[in-house]
Amino acid sequence: MLNRRQLLAAAAAGALARPLAAAPREVLVLGAGLAGLAAASLLAAQGHRVTVLEGRRRVGGRVLTLDAVPGHPEAGANVIGPNYGRVLDAATRLRVPLRVPPANLDSGYAIDGHKIPADAWADSPFNPLAGRLRAVPPARLLGPVLRDNPVAAGPDWCSGAHDALEVAATDYLGQRGYDAAALALVDANNSYGNRLADTSMLSLLRVGANFGRAVAMGQPVREVAAGNMRLPEALAASLPVPPVLGARAVAVRGRRDGVEVTLADGRHFSAEALVCTLPVPALRGLRFEPALPAAQREALVAIAYHKVVQGHFLVREPYWADSGEPAGWWTNGPLGRLFVRPLPGGERYNLTVWVNGDSCDRYRGPEAAELLADDFFRFNPAARGRAELRQVVRWAEEPLTGGSWALWGPGQVGRYFEALQLPGDRLFFAGEHTARANPGMEGAMESGERAALEVMRRLA
Protein backbone atom coordinates (compact mmCIF):
# COMPACT_ATOMS: atom_id res chain seq x y z
CA MET A 1 0.00 0.00 0.00
CA LEU A 2 1.25 3.47 -0.77
CA ASN A 3 2.16 5.67 2.17
CA ARG A 4 1.20 9.31 2.42
CA ARG A 5 4.43 10.62 0.97
CA GLN A 6 4.21 8.34 -2.06
CA LEU A 7 0.62 9.38 -2.59
CA LEU A 8 1.58 13.03 -2.50
CA ALA A 9 4.43 12.37 -4.89
CA ALA A 10 2.10 10.58 -7.29
CA ALA A 11 -0.40 13.41 -7.11
CA ALA A 12 2.27 16.04 -7.65
CA ALA A 13 3.77 14.21 -10.61
CA GLY A 14 0.45 14.53 -12.41
CA ALA A 15 0.03 18.16 -11.45
CA LEU A 16 0.30 21.02 -13.88
CA ALA A 17 2.84 23.37 -12.37
CA ARG A 18 1.33 26.80 -12.93
CA PRO A 19 3.44 29.91 -12.94
CA LEU A 20 3.04 32.02 -9.81
CA ALA A 21 0.83 35.04 -10.20
CA ALA A 22 2.55 38.29 -9.38
CA ALA A 23 -0.66 40.19 -8.70
CA PRO A 24 -1.58 40.71 -5.04
CA ARG A 25 -4.65 38.81 -3.86
CA GLU A 26 -7.07 39.25 -0.98
CA VAL A 27 -6.65 36.86 1.95
CA LEU A 28 -8.56 36.70 5.23
CA VAL A 29 -7.14 35.32 8.44
CA LEU A 30 -9.43 34.43 11.35
CA GLY A 31 -7.80 34.94 14.73
CA ALA A 32 -4.91 37.22 15.77
CA GLY A 33 -3.09 34.67 17.94
CA LEU A 34 0.43 33.63 16.96
CA ALA A 35 -0.82 31.24 14.27
CA GLY A 36 -2.89 33.89 12.52
CA LEU A 37 -0.25 36.57 12.88
CA ALA A 38 2.49 34.28 11.54
CA ALA A 39 0.33 33.37 8.53
CA ALA A 40 -0.58 37.01 7.94
CA SER A 41 3.05 38.21 8.07
CA LEU A 42 4.22 35.63 5.58
CA LEU A 43 1.34 36.29 3.19
CA ALA A 44 1.79 40.05 3.46
CA ALA A 45 5.50 39.57 2.73
CA GLN A 46 4.44 37.79 -0.47
CA GLY A 47 2.56 40.92 -1.46
CA HIS A 48 -0.93 39.66 -0.71
CA ARG A 49 -3.51 41.95 0.88
CA VAL A 50 -4.26 40.34 4.20
CA THR A 51 -7.02 41.21 6.63
CA VAL A 52 -6.90 39.61 10.08
CA LEU A 53 -10.25 39.35 11.89
CA GLU A 54 -9.96 39.03 15.66
CA GLY A 55 -12.96 38.44 17.90
CA ARG A 56 -11.42 39.98 21.01
CA ARG A 57 -10.48 43.59 21.65
CA ARG A 58 -6.83 42.52 21.84
CA VAL A 59 -4.43 40.39 19.83
CA GLY A 60 -2.45 37.46 21.23
CA GLY A 61 -5.16 34.89 22.03
CA ARG A 62 -3.61 32.38 24.40
CA VAL A 63 -0.63 34.68 24.91
CA LEU A 64 -2.04 36.84 27.69
CA THR A 65 0.05 39.10 29.89
CA LEU A 66 -1.84 40.49 32.90
CA ASP A 67 -0.66 44.07 32.50
CA ALA A 68 -2.91 45.32 35.30
CA VAL A 69 -1.13 43.17 37.90
CA PRO A 70 2.26 44.43 39.15
CA GLY A 71 5.00 42.21 37.72
CA HIS A 72 2.75 41.62 34.67
CA PRO A 73 2.47 37.83 35.17
CA GLU A 74 1.59 35.57 32.25
CA ALA A 75 -1.83 33.93 32.30
CA GLY A 76 -1.19 32.15 29.00
CA ALA A 77 2.04 31.10 27.33
CA ASN A 78 5.00 31.75 29.55
CA VAL A 79 8.10 29.87 28.41
CA ILE A 80 9.91 30.32 25.08
CA GLY A 81 12.07 27.27 24.40
CA PRO A 82 15.64 27.54 23.08
CA ASN A 83 14.53 25.77 19.89
CA TYR A 84 11.57 28.08 19.19
CA GLY A 85 13.09 29.28 15.91
CA ARG A 86 10.07 31.21 14.65
CA VAL A 87 9.24 32.87 17.95
CA LEU A 88 12.86 33.87 18.57
CA ASP A 89 13.28 35.11 15.01
CA ALA A 90 10.14 37.24 15.22
CA ALA A 91 11.35 38.74 18.49
CA THR A 92 14.74 39.55 16.96
CA ARG A 93 13.27 40.96 13.77
CA LEU A 94 10.75 43.12 15.57
CA ARG A 95 13.17 44.17 18.30
CA VAL A 96 11.11 42.75 21.13
CA PRO A 97 13.59 42.28 24.00
CA LEU A 98 13.71 38.86 25.64
CA ARG A 99 15.21 37.80 28.92
CA VAL A 100 15.93 34.67 30.89
CA PRO A 101 13.06 34.50 33.42
CA PRO A 102 13.91 35.06 37.06
CA ALA A 103 13.85 31.73 38.88
CA ASN A 104 10.82 30.66 40.86
CA LEU A 105 11.33 30.29 44.60
CA ASP A 106 11.86 26.75 45.89
CA SER A 107 8.81 24.58 46.32
CA GLY A 108 7.67 21.70 48.48
CA TYR A 109 5.01 19.01 48.18
CA ALA A 110 1.62 19.00 49.82
CA ILE A 111 0.01 15.57 49.77
CA ASP A 112 -3.50 15.23 51.15
CA GLY A 113 -2.85 18.51 52.96
CA HIS A 114 0.42 17.39 54.55
CA LYS A 115 3.27 19.71 53.71
CA ILE A 116 6.58 18.03 52.89
CA PRO A 117 9.84 19.89 52.16
CA ALA A 118 11.36 18.77 48.85
CA ASP A 119 14.44 17.23 50.46
CA ALA A 120 12.29 15.16 52.83
CA TRP A 121 10.15 13.67 50.06
CA ALA A 122 11.75 10.23 49.71
CA ASP A 123 11.44 9.42 53.42
CA SER A 124 8.23 11.25 54.25
CA PRO A 125 5.44 9.10 55.78
CA PHE A 126 3.05 11.07 53.55
CA ASN A 127 4.85 10.04 50.36
CA PRO A 128 2.37 7.50 48.93
CA LEU A 129 4.80 6.03 46.39
CA ALA A 130 6.26 2.56 46.59
CA GLY A 131 9.38 0.82 45.36
CA ARG A 132 11.65 2.43 42.78
CA LEU A 133 9.25 5.37 42.36
CA ARG A 134 9.45 6.41 46.01
CA ALA A 135 12.41 8.74 45.59
CA VAL A 136 11.05 10.31 42.39
CA PRO A 137 9.64 13.79 43.00
CA PRO A 138 5.92 14.00 42.07
CA ALA A 139 6.57 16.67 39.45
CA ARG A 140 8.93 14.27 37.67
CA LEU A 141 7.04 11.04 38.06
CA LEU A 142 7.07 10.36 34.32
CA GLY A 143 10.87 10.56 34.33
CA PRO A 144 11.44 6.79 34.47
CA VAL A 145 9.31 6.10 31.36
CA LEU A 146 10.70 9.11 29.51
CA ARG A 147 14.22 7.74 29.84
CA ASP A 148 13.53 5.27 27.07
CA ASN A 149 10.96 7.29 25.19
CA PRO A 150 10.17 5.57 21.88
CA VAL A 151 9.06 8.92 20.40
CA ALA A 152 12.32 10.71 21.29
CA ALA A 153 14.12 9.71 18.12
CA GLY A 154 12.45 8.21 15.11
CA PRO A 155 9.38 8.90 13.03
CA ASP A 156 7.30 11.83 14.13
CA TRP A 157 4.45 11.39 16.58
CA CYS A 158 1.59 11.45 14.08
CA SER A 159 3.19 9.48 11.26
CA GLY A 160 1.23 6.38 12.24
CA ALA A 161 4.44 4.62 13.30
CA HIS A 162 3.50 4.99 16.95
CA ASP A 163 -0.07 3.68 16.80
CA ALA A 164 0.77 1.13 19.48
CA LEU A 165 1.36 3.99 21.92
CA GLU A 166 -2.13 5.38 21.43
CA VAL A 167 -3.34 3.78 24.63
CA ALA A 168 -4.63 5.27 27.87
CA ALA A 169 -1.71 6.62 29.87
CA THR A 170 -3.07 4.75 32.90
CA ASP A 171 -2.72 1.42 31.05
CA TYR A 172 0.77 2.10 29.71
CA LEU A 173 2.05 3.31 33.07
CA GLY A 174 0.20 0.56 34.93
CA GLN A 175 2.10 -2.02 32.89
CA ARG A 176 5.34 -0.34 33.91
CA GLY A 177 4.92 -0.52 37.64
CA TYR A 178 2.83 2.58 38.39
CA ASP A 179 0.32 1.59 41.03
CA ALA A 180 -2.91 3.43 41.82
CA ALA A 181 -1.17 5.89 44.15
CA ALA A 182 1.47 6.74 41.54
CA LEU A 183 -1.17 7.15 38.81
CA ALA A 184 -3.18 9.45 41.06
CA LEU A 185 -0.14 11.66 41.59
CA VAL A 186 0.59 11.84 37.84
CA ASP A 187 -3.06 12.69 37.30
CA ALA A 188 -3.06 15.45 39.93
CA ASN A 189 -1.12 17.93 37.78
CA ASN A 190 -1.16 16.34 34.35
CA SER A 191 -1.05 19.15 31.81
CA TYR A 192 -1.99 17.01 28.80
CA GLY A 193 -5.29 15.50 29.80
CA ASN A 194 -8.23 16.44 31.96
CA ARG A 195 -8.04 12.88 33.35
CA LEU A 196 -5.09 10.56 32.99
CA ALA A 197 -7.35 7.70 31.85
CA ASP A 198 -8.46 9.85 28.88
CA THR A 199 -4.90 10.85 27.98
CA SER A 200 -3.16 9.14 25.08
CA MET A 201 0.26 7.93 26.18
CA LEU A 202 1.50 9.04 22.77
CA SER A 203 0.77 12.67 23.57
CA LEU A 204 2.64 12.46 26.89
CA LEU A 205 5.62 10.87 25.12
CA ARG A 206 5.49 13.52 22.41
CA VAL A 207 5.65 16.28 25.00
CA GLY A 208 8.43 14.45 26.82
CA ALA A 209 10.39 14.09 23.58
CA ASN A 210 10.09 17.79 22.76
CA PHE A 211 11.04 18.75 26.28
CA GLY A 212 14.01 16.39 26.32
CA ARG A 213 15.33 17.81 23.08
CA ALA A 214 15.03 21.39 24.33
CA VAL A 215 16.83 20.46 27.55
CA ALA A 216 19.59 18.68 25.60
CA MET A 217 20.43 21.96 23.87
CA GLY A 218 21.71 23.23 27.20
CA GLN A 219 20.40 26.73 26.60
CA PRO A 220 18.06 28.71 28.82
CA VAL A 221 14.38 29.29 28.18
CA ARG A 222 13.28 32.88 27.62
CA GLU A 223 10.35 35.21 27.99
CA VAL A 224 9.53 38.63 26.61
CA ALA A 225 10.99 41.11 29.10
CA ALA A 226 7.94 43.37 29.10
CA GLY A 227 5.41 40.51 28.87
CA ASN A 228 4.91 37.85 26.23
CA MET A 229 1.93 39.68 24.76
CA ARG A 230 4.36 42.29 23.38
CA LEU A 231 5.36 39.73 20.74
CA PRO A 232 1.93 39.24 19.12
CA GLU A 233 1.38 42.98 19.49
CA ALA A 234 4.61 43.67 17.59
CA LEU A 235 3.68 41.12 14.92
CA ALA A 236 0.29 42.78 14.52
CA ALA A 237 1.87 46.24 14.34
CA SER A 238 4.23 45.07 11.60
CA LEU A 239 1.39 44.09 9.26
CA PRO A 240 0.56 46.54 6.47
CA VAL A 241 -3.07 46.49 7.68
CA PRO A 242 -3.65 46.13 11.43
CA PRO A 243 -5.98 43.33 12.60
CA VAL A 244 -9.65 44.23 12.85
CA LEU A 245 -10.44 43.87 16.56
CA GLY A 246 -13.87 43.02 17.97
CA ALA A 247 -14.55 41.11 14.75
CA ARG A 248 -16.09 37.81 15.85
CA ALA A 249 -16.79 35.53 12.92
CA VAL A 250 -19.97 33.44 13.01
CA ALA A 251 -20.15 32.06 9.48
CA VAL A 252 -17.87 31.11 6.60
CA ARG A 253 -19.38 30.71 3.17
CA GLY A 254 -17.52 29.23 0.23
CA ARG A 255 -18.27 30.84 -3.09
CA ARG A 256 -17.09 29.89 -6.53
CA ASP A 257 -14.54 32.69 -6.63
CA GLY A 258 -13.74 33.06 -2.96
CA VAL A 259 -14.80 32.93 0.65
CA GLU A 260 -17.13 35.19 2.63
CA VAL A 261 -17.00 35.64 6.39
CA THR A 262 -19.92 36.99 8.39
CA LEU A 263 -19.30 38.61 11.75
CA ALA A 264 -21.56 38.56 14.79
CA ASP A 265 -22.30 42.25 14.20
CA GLY A 266 -23.50 41.51 10.66
CA ARG A 267 -20.48 42.80 8.78
CA HIS A 268 -19.18 40.77 5.85
CA PHE A 269 -15.64 40.31 4.56
CA SER A 270 -14.66 38.41 1.45
CA ALA A 271 -11.42 37.23 -0.03
CA GLU A 272 -9.96 34.66 -2.37
CA ALA A 273 -8.69 32.48 0.45
CA LEU A 274 -9.15 32.12 4.19
CA VAL A 275 -6.86 30.88 6.96
CA CYS A 276 -8.86 29.87 10.02
CA THR A 277 -6.79 29.63 13.21
CA LEU A 278 -9.53 29.31 15.82
CA PRO A 279 -9.01 26.77 18.58
CA VAL A 280 -11.36 23.80 18.19
CA PRO A 281 -13.93 24.87 20.83
CA ALA A 282 -14.23 28.29 19.15
CA LEU A 283 -14.42 26.65 15.73
CA ARG A 284 -17.48 24.69 16.81
CA GLY A 285 -19.35 28.00 16.94
CA LEU A 286 -18.70 28.76 13.27
CA ARG A 287 -21.24 27.86 10.59
CA PHE A 288 -19.61 26.56 7.41
CA GLU A 289 -21.39 26.57 4.05
CA PRO A 290 -20.92 24.17 2.47
CA ALA A 291 -20.46 21.98 5.53
CA LEU A 292 -16.95 20.76 6.30
CA PRO A 293 -16.13 17.16 5.32
CA ALA A 294 -17.67 14.58 7.66
CA ALA A 295 -14.27 13.42 8.92
CA GLN A 296 -13.39 16.97 9.92
CA ARG A 297 -16.75 17.56 11.62
CA GLU A 298 -16.30 14.37 13.57
CA ALA A 299 -12.82 15.47 14.65
CA LEU A 300 -14.06 18.90 15.71
CA VAL A 301 -16.64 17.31 17.99
CA ALA A 302 -14.29 14.68 19.40
CA ILE A 303 -11.22 16.71 20.33
CA ALA A 304 -11.31 17.97 23.92
CA TYR A 305 -9.32 20.90 25.27
CA HIS A 306 -7.30 20.98 28.44
CA LYS A 307 -8.76 22.86 31.38
CA VAL A 308 -6.57 25.36 33.18
CA VAL A 309 -7.58 27.79 35.92
CA GLN A 310 -5.05 30.30 37.15
CA GLY A 311 -5.28 32.54 40.19
CA HIS A 312 -2.79 35.41 40.18
CA PHE A 313 -1.90 36.73 43.62
CA LEU A 314 0.25 39.67 44.56
CA VAL A 315 2.27 38.94 47.70
CA ARG A 316 3.31 42.03 49.65
CA GLU A 317 5.32 40.23 52.35
CA PRO A 318 7.03 36.84 52.21
CA TYR A 319 4.56 35.16 54.58
CA TRP A 320 6.51 31.89 54.29
CA ALA A 321 9.64 33.35 55.89
CA ASP A 322 8.48 32.99 59.54
CA SER A 323 7.69 29.30 59.27
CA GLY A 324 10.66 28.40 57.10
CA GLU A 325 8.24 26.67 54.71
CA PRO A 326 8.91 26.83 50.99
CA ALA A 327 6.97 29.48 49.05
CA GLY A 328 5.95 27.29 46.12
CA TRP A 329 3.95 24.06 46.28
CA TRP A 330 3.13 21.04 44.21
CA THR A 331 -0.10 19.71 45.69
CA ASN A 332 -2.53 16.91 44.96
CA GLY A 333 -5.28 19.13 46.35
CA PRO A 334 -7.67 21.53 44.63
CA LEU A 335 -5.06 24.28 44.21
CA GLY A 336 -2.76 22.21 42.01
CA ARG A 337 0.57 23.99 41.89
CA LEU A 338 1.71 27.31 43.36
CA PHE A 339 4.56 29.16 41.62
CA VAL A 340 6.20 32.14 43.28
CA ARG A 341 8.64 34.56 41.79
CA PRO A 342 10.05 37.83 43.07
CA LEU A 343 9.21 41.15 41.45
CA PRO A 344 12.17 43.35 40.57
CA GLY A 345 13.33 45.01 43.80
CA GLY A 346 12.68 41.80 45.70
CA GLU A 347 10.02 43.15 48.03
CA ARG A 348 6.89 41.82 46.40
CA TYR A 349 6.14 38.53 44.68
CA ASN A 350 3.86 37.18 41.98
CA LEU A 351 2.19 33.96 43.04
CA THR A 352 0.34 31.87 40.49
CA VAL A 353 -2.06 29.12 41.49
CA TRP A 354 -2.19 26.79 38.49
CA VAL A 355 -5.00 24.22 38.46
CA ASN A 356 -5.06 21.54 35.74
CA GLY A 357 -7.72 19.29 34.28
CA ASP A 358 -10.89 18.19 36.00
CA SER A 359 -9.76 19.88 39.23
CA CYS A 360 -10.75 23.11 37.46
CA ASP A 361 -14.43 22.13 37.72
CA ARG A 362 -14.36 23.36 41.30
CA TYR A 363 -13.59 26.90 40.14
CA ARG A 364 -16.34 27.64 37.68
CA GLY A 365 -18.61 30.57 37.18
CA PRO A 366 -18.79 33.86 39.03
CA GLU A 367 -17.95 32.41 42.48
CA ALA A 368 -14.66 30.98 41.26
CA ALA A 369 -12.47 33.82 42.54
CA GLU A 370 -13.93 33.82 46.02
CA LEU A 371 -13.63 30.05 46.36
CA LEU A 372 -10.08 30.03 45.02
CA ALA A 373 -9.05 32.76 47.48
CA ASP A 374 -10.72 30.84 50.35
CA ASP A 375 -8.89 27.65 49.41
CA PHE A 376 -5.62 29.53 49.12
CA PHE A 377 -5.85 31.21 52.53
CA ARG A 378 -6.92 27.97 54.16
CA PHE A 379 -3.84 26.31 52.66
CA ASN A 380 -1.59 29.26 53.56
CA PRO A 381 -3.11 30.90 56.67
CA ALA A 382 0.01 33.06 57.12
CA ALA A 383 -0.77 34.71 53.79
CA ARG A 384 -3.88 36.45 55.15
CA GLY A 385 -3.40 40.20 54.91
CA ARG A 386 -0.09 39.72 53.10
CA ALA A 387 -1.31 38.46 49.74
CA GLU A 388 -4.28 39.30 47.61
CA LEU A 389 -5.91 37.63 44.65
CA ARG A 390 -5.72 40.06 41.74
CA GLN A 391 -7.03 38.07 38.78
CA VAL A 392 -8.47 34.67 37.90
CA VAL A 393 -8.32 33.28 34.37
CA ARG A 394 -10.48 30.27 33.52
CA TRP A 395 -9.34 29.14 30.07
CA ALA A 396 -12.01 26.51 29.54
CA GLU A 397 -14.70 29.12 30.07
CA GLU A 398 -13.21 31.70 27.69
CA PRO A 399 -15.67 31.55 24.79
CA LEU A 400 -13.09 32.40 22.11
CA THR A 401 -10.63 29.81 23.41
CA GLY A 402 -12.37 26.99 25.29
CA GLY A 403 -9.28 25.54 26.96
CA SER A 404 -5.51 25.84 27.04
CA TRP A 405 -4.60 23.40 24.23
CA ALA A 406 -5.89 20.44 22.26
CA LEU A 407 -5.87 17.07 24.01
CA TRP A 408 -5.31 13.74 22.35
CA GLY A 409 -7.24 10.86 23.84
CA PRO A 410 -6.24 7.24 23.20
CA GLY A 411 -6.51 6.62 19.44
CA GLN A 412 -7.26 10.24 18.57
CA VAL A 413 -3.91 11.22 17.08
CA GLY A 414 -4.24 8.69 14.28
CA ARG A 415 -7.94 9.24 13.87
CA TYR A 416 -8.15 13.02 13.98
CA PHE A 417 -4.80 14.81 13.56
CA GLU A 418 -5.05 15.14 9.80
CA ALA A 419 -8.83 15.39 9.66
CA LEU A 420 -8.72 18.49 11.91
CA GLN A 421 -6.79 20.43 9.32
CA LEU A 422 -8.20 19.14 6.02
CA PRO A 423 -7.84 22.02 3.60
CA GLY A 424 -10.84 23.02 1.51
CA ASP A 425 -10.64 24.61 -1.88
CA ARG A 426 -10.01 28.09 -0.46
CA LEU A 427 -10.16 27.33 3.22
CA PHE A 428 -7.07 26.45 5.25
CA PHE A 429 -6.70 25.59 8.92
CA ALA A 430 -3.95 26.50 11.34
CA GLY A 431 -3.51 26.90 15.07
CA GLU A 432 -1.62 25.09 17.80
CA HIS A 433 -3.85 22.01 17.41
CA THR A 434 -2.62 21.51 13.84
CA ALA A 435 1.12 21.79 14.55
CA ARG A 436 3.21 18.78 13.81
CA ALA A 437 6.83 19.35 14.84
CA ASN A 438 6.56 21.93 17.62
CA PRO A 439 4.39 22.57 20.67
CA GLY A 440 2.83 25.73 22.09
CA MET A 441 3.71 29.13 20.68
CA GLU A 442 6.23 27.72 18.24
CA GLY A 443 3.67 25.17 17.08
CA ALA A 444 1.16 27.96 16.51
CA MET A 445 3.65 29.84 14.32
CA GLU A 446 4.69 26.64 12.55
CA SER A 447 1.06 25.97 11.68
CA GLY A 448 0.52 29.53 10.45
CA GLU A 449 3.56 29.17 8.22
CA ARG A 450 2.28 25.87 6.80
CA ALA A 451 -1.14 27.38 6.09
CA ALA A 452 0.46 30.43 4.46
CA LEU A 453 2.34 28.10 2.10
CA GLU A 454 -0.97 26.38 1.27
CA VAL A 455 -2.52 29.75 0.43
CA MET A 456 0.50 30.75 -1.65
CA ARG A 457 0.08 27.57 -3.68
CA ARG A 458 -3.65 28.06 -4.05
CA LEU A 459 -3.28 31.63 -5.26
CA ALA A 460 -0.30 30.87 -7.48
Place this chain on the structure above:
Amino acid sequence: MKARRFLGALLLAAVGAQAGELDGEQAFAACAACHSLAPGAPHKVGPNLYGVAGRRAATQPGYRYSPALEASGLTWNRGTLTTWIVATEALVPGNWMLFHSPLAPAEVPRLVDYILSRQPEADG
Protein backbone atom coordinates in the same frame (compact mmCIF):
# COMPACT_ATOMS: atom_id res chain seq x y z
CA MET B 1 -8.71 4.38 11.51
CA LYS B 2 -6.16 3.50 8.85
CA ALA B 3 -8.74 3.93 6.12
CA ARG B 4 -9.62 7.39 7.32
CA ARG B 5 -6.02 8.50 7.41
CA PHE B 6 -5.61 7.13 3.91
CA LEU B 7 -8.63 9.11 2.75
CA GLY B 8 -7.21 12.24 4.39
CA ALA B 9 -4.00 11.73 2.47
CA LEU B 10 -5.91 11.40 -0.77
CA LEU B 11 -7.79 14.63 -0.13
CA LEU B 12 -4.55 16.44 0.67
CA ALA B 13 -2.98 15.00 -2.43
CA ALA B 14 -5.90 16.15 -4.55
CA VAL B 15 -5.45 19.71 -3.35
CA GLY B 16 -1.73 19.55 -4.14
CA ALA B 17 -2.53 18.37 -7.64
CA GLN B 18 -4.95 21.15 -8.49
CA ALA B 19 -3.10 24.04 -7.02
CA GLY B 20 0.07 25.81 -8.05
CA GLU B 21 3.45 25.11 -6.62
CA LEU B 22 6.03 27.11 -4.77
CA ASP B 23 9.33 28.07 -6.30
CA GLY B 24 12.53 27.47 -4.37
CA GLU B 25 12.66 30.92 -2.84
CA GLN B 26 9.05 30.73 -1.67
CA ALA B 27 9.60 27.26 -0.28
CA PHE B 28 12.49 28.67 1.73
CA ALA B 29 9.82 30.47 3.80
CA ALA B 30 9.59 27.15 5.65
CA CYS B 31 13.27 27.49 6.62
CA ALA B 32 13.87 31.23 6.85
CA ALA B 33 12.93 31.71 10.50
CA CYS B 34 15.83 29.48 11.57
CA HIS B 35 18.34 29.83 8.74
CA SER B 36 19.82 32.82 6.98
CA LEU B 37 21.26 32.42 3.49
CA ALA B 38 23.16 35.68 3.23
CA PRO B 39 26.95 35.66 3.35
CA GLY B 40 28.16 36.60 6.82
CA ALA B 41 24.66 36.84 8.35
CA PRO B 42 24.54 35.58 11.93
CA HIS B 43 23.35 32.11 12.82
CA LYS B 44 19.78 31.93 14.09
CA VAL B 45 18.30 28.93 15.90
CA GLY B 46 19.76 27.05 12.94
CA PRO B 47 23.10 27.77 11.24
CA ASN B 48 23.63 30.11 8.29
CA LEU B 49 23.28 28.03 5.11
CA TYR B 50 25.27 30.24 2.73
CA GLY B 51 27.82 28.07 0.99
CA VAL B 52 26.53 24.85 2.48
CA ALA B 53 27.16 22.78 -0.69
CA GLY B 54 30.02 20.34 -0.21
CA ARG B 55 30.44 21.23 3.44
CA ARG B 56 30.68 18.53 6.08
CA ALA B 57 27.69 18.62 8.42
CA ALA B 58 28.06 20.32 11.78
CA THR B 59 31.32 22.11 11.04
CA GLN B 60 30.39 25.80 10.92
CA PRO B 61 32.24 27.88 13.49
CA GLY B 62 30.16 29.68 16.09
CA TYR B 63 27.22 27.29 16.03
CA ARG B 64 26.42 24.58 18.56
CA TYR B 65 25.23 21.41 16.81
CA SER B 66 23.53 18.37 18.27
CA PRO B 67 25.89 15.48 19.07
CA ALA B 68 23.74 13.43 16.67
CA LEU B 69 24.48 15.68 13.69
CA GLU B 70 28.14 15.99 14.68
CA ALA B 71 28.44 12.21 14.63
CA SER B 72 26.51 11.82 11.37
CA GLY B 73 29.50 12.01 9.01
CA LEU B 74 27.25 13.66 6.41
CA THR B 75 28.40 16.00 3.68
CA TRP B 76 25.76 18.35 2.35
CA ASN B 77 24.89 17.83 -1.29
CA ARG B 78 21.73 17.52 -3.35
CA GLY B 79 21.01 14.03 -2.07
CA THR B 80 21.68 14.52 1.62
CA LEU B 81 19.89 17.89 1.74
CA THR B 82 16.83 16.40 0.08
CA THR B 83 16.66 13.54 2.55
CA TRP B 84 17.34 15.90 5.46
CA ILE B 85 14.39 18.10 4.44
CA VAL B 86 11.84 15.34 3.89
CA ALA B 87 13.01 12.84 6.52
CA THR B 88 15.08 14.79 9.04
CA GLU B 89 14.61 12.43 11.92
CA ALA B 90 15.09 9.26 9.89
CA LEU B 91 18.37 10.57 8.46
CA VAL B 92 19.83 11.71 11.79
CA PRO B 93 17.81 10.39 14.76
CA GLY B 94 17.93 12.68 17.78
CA ASN B 95 19.05 15.80 15.90
CA TRP B 96 17.86 19.19 17.12
CA MET B 97 16.05 20.45 14.02
CA LEU B 98 12.39 20.15 14.93
CA PHE B 99 11.02 20.20 11.42
CA HIS B 100 8.28 18.52 9.50
CA SER B 101 8.30 19.40 5.83
CA PRO B 102 5.17 21.22 4.67
CA LEU B 103 6.38 21.09 1.06
CA ALA B 104 4.91 19.23 -1.87
CA PRO B 105 7.30 16.63 -3.33
CA ALA B 106 7.96 18.66 -6.47
CA GLU B 107 8.90 21.68 -4.38
CA VAL B 108 11.70 19.98 -2.48
CA PRO B 109 14.21 19.81 -5.38
CA ARG B 110 13.51 23.48 -6.12
CA LEU B 111 14.20 24.37 -2.52
CA VAL B 112 17.43 22.37 -2.57
CA ASP B 113 18.50 24.07 -5.81
CA TYR B 114 17.76 27.44 -4.27
CA ILE B 115 19.85 26.68 -1.18
CA LEU B 116 22.68 25.22 -3.26
CA SER B 117 22.71 28.31 -5.49
CA ARG B 118 23.82 30.39 -2.52
CA GLN B 119 27.51 29.70 -2.99
CA PRO B 120 30.48 32.03 -3.36
CA GLU B 121 31.10 30.84 -6.98
CA ALA B 122 27.46 31.28 -7.91
CA ASP B 123 27.57 34.91 -6.81
CA GLY B 124 30.29 36.02 -9.22
